[in-house]
Amino acid sequence: MVGHLDADCFYVSAERVRHPDLRNKPVGVLGNNGACVIAKSYEMRAAGVKTGTPIWDAVKLCPTGVYVKRDFYWYEVLSRKMLEAVSRHFSPVEYYSIDEFFFRANAPRAGQRLHDAALAVRDHILEACGLPVTIGVARTRTLAKLFSDTAKPFGAVTVTDRDHERELLARLPVTEISGVGGRRAARLAPYGIRTCLDYAQAEGRLIRQLLTKTGYELWLELNGHPVTPIRPERTPHQVLARGGSLMGNVEDPTVLWAWCVRHTERLIEELHFHNVRTDALGVSLAWKDGESTAGVCKLPVPSDRFDELLDGARTALRRAYLPRKVATHMHVVAPELRRARGFQLSLFDPPNAKLDAVARVKTAVNERYGRFKLRSASTLYLPAVYADPANNFDICDVRGKVCF
Amino acid sequence: MCSAIALATSELPLSLLEQHGLEDRVHDRGGEKEVRFYWQARPALLPVWWDGRLQVVKWGNRDRAERTLPPTGWTWRETVEDGKWSAMSPEPVLVPATFGYANGVWYKVKQGLQGVLVRDRTGQPVVFLVTEPATRYYRVMTRAEWMPALVGEVI
Numbered sequence: 001m002v003g004h005l006d007a008d009c010f011y012v013s014a015e016r017v018r019h020p021d022l023r024n025k026p027v028g029v030l031g032n033n034g035a036c037v038i039a040k041s042y043e044m045r046a047a048g049v050k051t052g053t054p055i056w057d058a059v060k061l062c063p064t065g066v067y068v069k070r071d072f073y074w075y076e077v078l079s080r081k082m083l084e085a086v087s088r089h090f091s092p093v094e095y096y097s098i099d100e101f102f103f104r105a106n107a108p109r110a111g112q113r114l115h116d117a118a119l120a121v122r123d124h125i126l127e128a129c130g131l132p133v134t135i136g137v138a139r140t141r142t143l144a145k146l147f148s149d150t151a152k153p154f155g156a157v158t159v160t161d162r163d164h165e166r167e168l169l170a171r172l173p174v175t176e177i178s179g180v181g182g183r184r185a186a187r188l189a190p191y192g193i194r195t196c197l198d199y200a201q202a203e204g205r206l207i208r209q210l211l212t213k214t215g216y217e218l219w220l221e222l223n224g225h226p227v228t229p230i231r232p233e234r235t236p237h238q239v240l241a242r243g244g245s246l247m248g249n250v251e252d253p254t255v256l257w258a259w260c261v262r263h264t265e266r267l268i269e270e271l272h273f274h275n276v277r278t279d280a281l282g283v284s285l286a287w288k289d290g291e292s293t294a295g296v297c298k299l300p301v302p303s304d305r306f307d308e309l310l311d312g313a314r315t316a317l318r319r320a321y322l323p324r325k326v327a328t329h330m331h332v333v334a335p336e337l338r339r340a341r342g343f344q345l346s347l348f349d350p351p352n353a354k355l356d357a358v359a360r361v362k363t364a365v366n367e368r369y370g371r372f373k374l375r376s377a378s379t380l381y382l383p384a385v386y387a388d389p390a391n392n393f394d395i396c397d398v399r400g401k402v403c404f
Numbered sequence: 405m406c407s408a409i410a411l412a413t414s415e416l417p418l419s420l421l422e423q424h425g426l427e428d429r430v431h432d433r434g435g436e437k438e439v440r441f442y443w444q445a446r447p448a449l450l451p452v453w454w455d456g457r458l459q460v461v462k463w464g465n466r467d468r469a470e471r472t473l474p475p476t477g478w479t480w481r482e483t484v485e486d487g488k489w490s491a492m493s494p495e496p497v498l499v500p501a502t503f504g505y506a507n508g509v510w511y512k513v514k515q516g517l518q519g520v521l522v523r524d525r526t527g528q529p530v531v532f533l534v535t536e537p538a539t540r541y542y543r544v545m546t547r548a549e550w551m552p553a554l555v556g557e558v559i
Contacts, residue, residue, distance in 0.1 A: 015512070019512060019514075021412060021436070021502055022512065023434070024434035024435050024436070025433050025434030025436070026434065030545060033540075033541070033544050034540075034541040034542070034543075034544040034545035035544050035545075043434060055509065055544075055545060056547075059508045059509055063508065064433050064510065065510065066433075066503055066510045066511065066512055067509055067510065067511045067512070067545065068511070068512045069511075069541060069545075069559050247540070384540050388539050388540050388541070389539060389558040390539035390540060390541035390542065390558050390559060
């Protein structure tokens with residue numbers, strides 16, 4: 001059996017751990033720019049506020065709602081604590097996302113019912129971390145995830161009986177399945193497949209024809225055949241990227257370059273952490289008119305060094321850049337990763353000991369005095385990011401999750 | 405700007421509520437009672453930690469009763485630091501708050517806001533909230549160009 005644990009409105013619950021006066025009140029956690037609600041309490045949801053609602057709409061829907069600035073560092077602390085608590089009861093545990101885990105669900109003690117074990121871990125997390133969670137246990141991870149949603153908030157459901165399974169599946173629309181969105185649901189609708197039970201009872205061949213291998217694997221999981229195992233370790237990254245919103249409209253190429261340098265510095269942190277180098281560097285840009293462009297630069301040798309990646313970034317940005325257009329989002333991507341040992345050196349460019357030493361000094365200074373304390377002067381064009389004390393906790397770089 | 409604060413009634417002694425007639429300013433949020441101190445209320449009041457105890461004092465000089473005080477309820481941090489209040493023997497005070505309010509948005513306050521307390525001609529205390537230019541985050545969140553100086557946090 002597989003268990004799925006999902007924290008109830010996690011960011012809000014995490015804020016309530018350190019601010020108990022937020023309990024029972026409508027609470028919205030705001031995103032990186034302070035413009036959109038990224039998590040809301042059940043009380044705020046009842047007022048009609050959804051994830052992604054801009055704050056100026058949210059205050060109209062819920063005038064007494066209280067808004068809180070996000071603090072991803074704090075959320076990660078609680079997430080790791082929750083992971084530790086689950087690991088004391090079940091093994092192995094998969095760190096799927098910051099607020100969701102999968103685990104192999106076996107009754108840990110002789111004579112203990114599985115449902116009681118699920119309740120015990122739920123109650124332990126509330127006691128140890130102060131967080132309400134919901135647990136679903138079923139034959140596969142897709143079923144467990146579906147069923148845990150039906151028991152929210154602060155519930156636990158263990159489905160071992162097939163009739164119970166069918167009864168729950170019949171109540172859920174196909175769009176509840178993680179991986180079946182509106183477009184896929186529209187493809188299923190002409191065949192009368194509207195609920196999860198319809199999906200499970202459909203011909204496997206038809207599902208494969210309509211939704212390819214991914215849809216077929218979901219069909220197998222819905223019918224109780226596990227496809228994806230519990231992964232206690234994250235599989236190595238194929239690609240690493242850093243980027244996001246440009247905090248407004250950017251037309252000035254100098255500011256675009258500053259953002260590109262910032263994301264390259266963030267990307268280098270990740271390359272070092274994962275002990276990988278990249279063969280190429282890509283820059284993708286989203287423009288205000290809806291268009292998006294990308295540029296890639298192949299590097300002579302796999303690298304994680306600032307000067308080399310900066311040269312690549314410059315070329316890639318030039319290829320992605322459209323003059324006199326307004327950009328809104330940028331990502332810098334390392335698309336071809338190599339383990340840091342065993343790559344081919346260039347025939348003519350020997351390792352540069354001096355630049356390696358400069359990179360080490362930069363890392364050491366930032367480790368000692370704070371992230372980005374020593375950084376490229378090109379980023380001086382981003383005072384809103386670096387000179388604004390409100391941006392100290394702006395990055396959600398939680399490592400080790402299986403899901404994004 | 406911060407045009408109101410809310411403080412849980414559990415933080416405010418009952419005697420203060422009765423002494424200042426604050427019963428009409430008590431509201432319920434999620435089953436918990438709180439006192440809301442609006443700049444628009446008459447009289448405008450704020451709770452302050454002063455002289456080692458929690459007190460409720462007049463907020464600013466909106467009624468222009470004092471010619472020597474600015475006709476507002478806020479002052480720039482820079483003005484205080486430049487010593488422009490020094491003739492009035494200002495005292496720094498903590499304005500305790502559970503929530504702050506600006507342009508329709510209630511936001512969480514961890515400890516409270518910084519205030520400057522002076523005395524009027526009759527010796528009665530008057531408090532002004534210390535403000536500073538809004539961070540980008542606060543500006544986007546509340547659409548306000550300036551923000552209160554918060555104690556122990558930056559929004």
